[in-house]
Amino acid sequence: xxxxxxxxxxxxxxxxxxxxxxxxxxxxxxxxxxxxxxxxxxxxxxxxxxxxxxxxxxxxxxxxxxxxxxxxxxxxxxxxxxxxxxxxxxxxxxxxxxxxxxxxxxxxxxxxxxxxxxxxxxxxxxxxxxxxxxxxxxxxxxxxxxxxxxxxxxxxxxxxxxxxxxxxxxxxxxxxxxxxxxxxxxxxxxxxxxxxxxxxxxxxxxxxxxxxxxxxxxxxxxxxxxxxxxxxxxxxxxxxxxxxxxxxxxxxxxxxxxxxxxxxxxxxxxxxxxxxxxxxxxxxxxxxxxxxxxxxxxxxxxxxxxxxxxxxxxxxxxxxxxxxxxxxxxxxxxxxxxxxxxxxxxxxxxxxxxxxxxxxxxxxxxxxxxxxxxxxxxxxxxxxxxxxxxxxxxxxxxxxxxxxxxxxxxxxxxxxxxxxxxxx
Amino acid sequence: xxxxxxxxxxxxxxxxxxxxxxxxxxxxxxxxxxxxxxxxxxxxxxxxxxxxxxxxxxxxxxxxxxxxxxxxxxxxxxxxxxxxxxxxxxxxxxxxxxxxxxxxxxxxxxxxxxxxxxxxxxxxxxxxxxxxxxxxxxxxxxxxxxxxxxxxxxxxxxxxxxxxxxxxxxxxxxxxxxxxxxxxxxxxxxxxxxxxxxxxxxxxxxxxxxxxxxxxxxxxxxxxxxxxxxxxxxxxxxxxxxxxxxxxxxxxxxxxxxxxxxxxxxxxxxxxxxxxxxxxxxxxxxxxxxxxxxxxxxxxxxxxx
Numbered sequence: 001x002x003x004x005x006x007x008x009x010x011x012x013x014x015x016x017x018x019x020x021x022x023x024x025x026x027x028x029x030x031x032x033x034x035x036x037x038x039x040x041x042x043x044x045x046x047x048x049x050x051x052x053x054x055x056x057x058x059x060x061x062x063x064x065x066x067x068x069x070x071x072x073x074x075x076x077x078x079x080x081x082x083x084x085x086x087x088x089x090x091x092x093x094x095x096x097x098x099x100x101x102x103x104x105x106x107x108x109x110x111x112x113x114x115x116x117x118x119x120x121x122x123x124x125x126x127x128x129x130x131x132x133x134x135x136x137x138x139x140x141x142x143x144x145x146x147x148x149x150x151x152x153x154x155x156x157x158x159x160x161x162x163x164x165x166x167x168x169x170x171x172x173x174x175x176x177x178x179x180x181x182x183x184x185x186x187x188x189x190x191x192x193x194x195x196x197x198x199x200x201x202x203x204x205x206x207x208x209x210x211x212x213x214x215x216x217x218x219x220x221x222x223x224x225x226x227x228x229x230x231x232x233x234x235x236x237x238x239x240x241x242x243x244x245x246x247x248x249x250x251x252x253x254x255x256x257x258x259x260x261x262x263x264x265x266x267x268x269x270x271x272x273x274x275x276x277x278x279x280x281x282x283x284x285x286x287x288x289x290x291x292x293x294x295x296x297x298x299x300x301x302x303x304x305x306x307x308x309x310x311x312x313x314x315x316x317x318x319x320x321x322x323x324x325x326x327x328x329x330x331x332x333x334x335x336x337x338x339x340x341x342x343x344x345x346x347x348x349x350x351x352x353x354x355x356x357x358x359x360x361x362x363x364x365x366x367x368x369x370x371x372x373x374x375x376x377x378x379x380x381x382x383x384x385x386x387x388x389x390x391x392x393x394x395x396x397x398x399x400x401x402x403x404x405x406x407x408x409x410x411x412x413x414x415x416x417x418x419x420x421x422x423x424x
Numbered sequence: 425x426x427x428x429x430x431x432x433x434x435x436x437x438x439x440x441x442x443x444x445x446x447x448x449x450x451x452x453x454x455x456x457x458x459x460x461x462x463x464x465x466x467x468x469x470x471x472x473x474x475x476x477x478x479x480x481x482x483x484x485x486x487x488x489x490x491x492x493x494x495x496x497x498x499x500x501x502x503x504x505x506x507x508x509x510x511x512x513x514x515x516x517x518x519x520x521x522x523x524x525x526x527x528x529x530x531x532x533x534x535x536x537x538x539x540x541x542x543x544x545x546x547x548x549x550x551x552x553x554x555x556x557x558x559x560x561x562x563x564x565x566x567x568x569x570x571x572x573x574x575x576x577x578x579x580x581x582x583x584x585x586x587x588x589x590x591x592x593x594x595x596x597x598x599x600x601x602x603x604x605x606x607x608x609x610x611x612x613x614x615x616x617x618x619x620x621x622x623x624x625x626x627x628x629x630x631x632x633x634x635x636x637x638x639x640x641x642x643x644x645x646x647x648x649x650x651x652x653x654x655x656x657x658x659x660x661x662x663x664x665x666x667x668x669x670x671x672x673x674x675x676x677x678x679x680x681x682x683x684x685x686x687x688x689x690x691x692x693x694x695x696x697x698x699x700x701x702x703x704x705x706x707x708x709x710x711x712x713x714x715x716x717x718x719x720x721x722x723x724x725x726x727x728x729x
Contacts, residue, residue, distance in 0.1 A: 025583070045684065048688050049691055051517070072674075073561050074674065075685070076673075077668045080669040084672060228453075264495065265496065280691065284690075287495045289492040
């Protein structure tokens with residue numbers, strides 16, 4: 001059997017046994033963290049595109065001082081590590097409803113005293129409190145924000161003499177013109193439910209409804225959400241959802257069997273004029289190597305251009321768990337990552353917006369049009385992001401674009417919401 | 425069996441001679457090239473084999489493409505230019521040698537452990553069937569078949585964490601424990617067909633229980649060991665959930681878990697992902713090619729003269 005182990009395998013097996021022994025010793029001596037010299041600091045970061053980028057940063061930090069060596073964790077299951085009570089020392093992840101649960105239970109340490117915390121724009125920091133909060137803590141430091149809106153092909157717009165629309169009517173006009181010219185106005189990928197929720201649903205809802213107030217009311221109502229409550233999916237969201245259905249006629253006829261990957265390919269091949277996706281899609285579209293002139297504009301949902309808003313989400317946030325074994329090192333590394341010379345290049349490279357008060361404006365032509373909206377705080381977070389996973393909202397939305405009755409489907413979401421609130 | 429296709433095969437005289445002499449006695453030799461071709465069945469099998477070959481072709485094909493070509497929407501187009509860079513990148517991104525070594529470590533322990541421990545348990549249970557404690561312990565083990573890992577995942581994470589087993593060794597032990605029920609059932613069923621007389625004769629010659637097990641029972645169980653071993657190999661090699669939840673040190677993570685990074689909601693790296701899958705598949709395919717022969721032949725072997 002030993003022949004099946006290569007040189008690497010052999011070394012690794014030794015390391016494993018040593019590790020197993022060490023772990024056993026650690027159970028008997030819980031306070032002692034052994035190793036001599038630099039202690040190990042775990043950073044959890046698993047956004048795939050950025051893995052090699054952050055590996056380099058971890059390496060750089062490890063070299064810049066002698067107390068800590070950063071271990072870049074891309075694979076450990078986060079919930080399991082919290083259950084086991086050995087979470088990573090520093091988290092660098094997308095902040096969402098699931099992460100908010102750790103916050104809600106007070107599992108994340110307060111970072112308000114860090115100098116980096118005070119450099120964050122207030123309205124950006126405030127985005128974290130859309131989710132659960134705990135004792136007024138500032139535990140989550142937004143590292144980068146991605147803004148999503150309608151991606152459009154400037155060449156196709158120019159070819160048909162179209163301007164970027166700023167009202168709902170203009171937008172429908174653009175779609176009509178394109179349709180009349182036999183160009184697919186909007187490329188949709190209904191096969192992947194998240195793309196509908198992220199695009200059509202969030203843009204239409206966010207453009208018409210105050211998302212934060214809506215969910216605050218829903219939480220307050222709890223199990224009373226229903227056909228008669230003042231705020232509900234079936235009442236508040238019906239109008240935007242009906243407009244969403246109106247837009248379905250402008251999408252590609254084969255949308256129901258096209259996935260996210262197909263959408264990116266189609267946009268790279270200029271098969272459609274518009275695409276309801278976030279900046280993450282640019283990286284995928286780019287892979288084809290085509291020369292494209294793409295831009296972005298917020299989906300206008302009202303008659304007033306002043307209502308225009310873009311959808312944002314906290315692409316990466318930094319946090320330190322209460323149970324971190326190296327909190328001091330984690331804070332040091334956090335400060336290192338927050339230096340403008342480290343943070344700004346990340347945002348530039350991954351088409352995200354900076355979160356600090358003096359972050360430079362984005363320069364990439366594809367997202368530059370969203371800068372003013374971001375600067376003015378004219379943004380919202382996606383409505384689909386605030387529905388717990390136990391409610392299959394994405395699938396409900398998928399069935400609506402597939403032809404299900406919107407009123408009944410939204411009523412079902414209300415019933416689910418009420419049931420969930422009752423259970424909790 | 426008619427003679428018509430015989431003429432189209434290469435040798436006319438040789439098979440005829442051998443078939444005449446061998447057919448009544450043994451059926452295995454001399455049949456080559458003499459059977460009538462069952463064309464409808466062959467056609468069906470050929471179509472059926474496409475179900476395996478087409479995805480395999482796409483996998484190999486994609487892994488040799490450049491990123492730009494991998495996203496052009498044509499899975500079947502021939503890669504131009506041919507590139508092995510995906511393999512290099514997959515190798516580096518997953519730190520392949522290390523992940524591979526960890527996977528082999530877990531798999532080796534799981535395979536050997538499952539065979540030995542389940543066989544020991546089955547031997548003890550079958551030979552002591554008249555005692556209540558052993559009978560009940562068998563039912564107790566069988567009951568565990570109804571508890572899948574996800575149900576007890578959370579307590580397992582806590583337990584392994586407390587015991588310092590949140591590492592590949594812990595995963596291997598859990599594999600052994602979770603497979604114990606099914607494997608013991610397989611072994612007990614097989615052990616019942618081995619006559620007690622064999623064992624008694626060995627005891628007459630002075631062998632103890634331990635000697636009987638290692639030198640008589642375990643060799644006789646070989647075919648079943650092969651079956652259990654193959655199941656153990658495939659399960660532990662391909663497992664995603666258990667290592668992802670149990671192993672706490674990212675440097676000791678297995679290949680399937682590391683490969684998870686290639687495909688997420690927002691991005692696809694088809695060429696790199698497929699290159700990585702191919703590298704991870706290789707041992708499973710090789711083991712299957714060699715081991716399936718044992719299972720096929722082994723299951724027909726009898727213990728009695």
